Amino acid sequence: MTFTAVLSALAGGLLIGSAAGLLLILSGRIAGVSGMVARAVGIADNGPPWLQAVSFVIGLQGGALMVAVATGAPAVTITSSVPLLAGAGLLVGFGTRLGNGCTSGHGVCGLARLSPRSIAATVAFMSAGIVTVYLARHLIGVD
Numbered sequence: 001m002t003f004t005a006v007l008s009a010l011a012g013g014l015l016i017g018s019a020a021g022l023l024l025i026l027s028g029r030i031a032g033v034s035g036m037v038a039r040a041v042g043i044a045d046n047g048p049p050w051l052q053a054v055s056f057v058i059g060l061q062g063g064a065l066m067v068a069v070a071t072g073a074p075a076v077t078i079t080s081s082v083p084l085l086a087g088a089g090l091l092v093g094f095g096t097r098l099g100n101g102c103t104s105g106h107g108v109c110g111l112a113r114l115s116p117r118s119i120a121a122t123v124a125f126m127s128a129g130i131v132t133v134y135l136a137r138h139l140i141g142v143d
Contacts, residue, residue, distance in 0.1 A: 020112070031056075032109065037053075105118070106118040
């Protein structure tokens with residue numbers, strides 16, 4: 001790992017933490033991306049005001065676009081099949097709704113608040129991810 005990669009990861013972590021903290025301080029809301037997306041597209045009836053959710057989702061895309069323009073977009077190579085990616089995405093979405101939150105809500109905000117529910121959720125989804133990757137790559141042979 002290069003020094004630039006470490007600085008980049010540190011800057012990203014600081015920005016995510018700062019943004020989540022500001023949202024909590026300014027609006028009293030937890031910055032969970034899955035909940036914001038669900039509210040923005042009309043899947044969830046509760047949560048933040050619709051305009052705030054839409055603004056949050058647009059801001060995520062806009063921030064990524066601004067960083068890509070300023071620093072150059074990283075080269076992305078996708079080696080998995082579209083059906084595998086679609087199935088994985090559906091499972092993540094199902095798990096997110098089942099766990100009432102995703103990595104950003106539970107993993108970033110919940111752990112920072114020492115929420116027992118978020119600690120349990122983070123342990124559960126990290127464990128499931130590790131086991132799934134191990135089974136897929138080493139026993140089934142899916143890459």
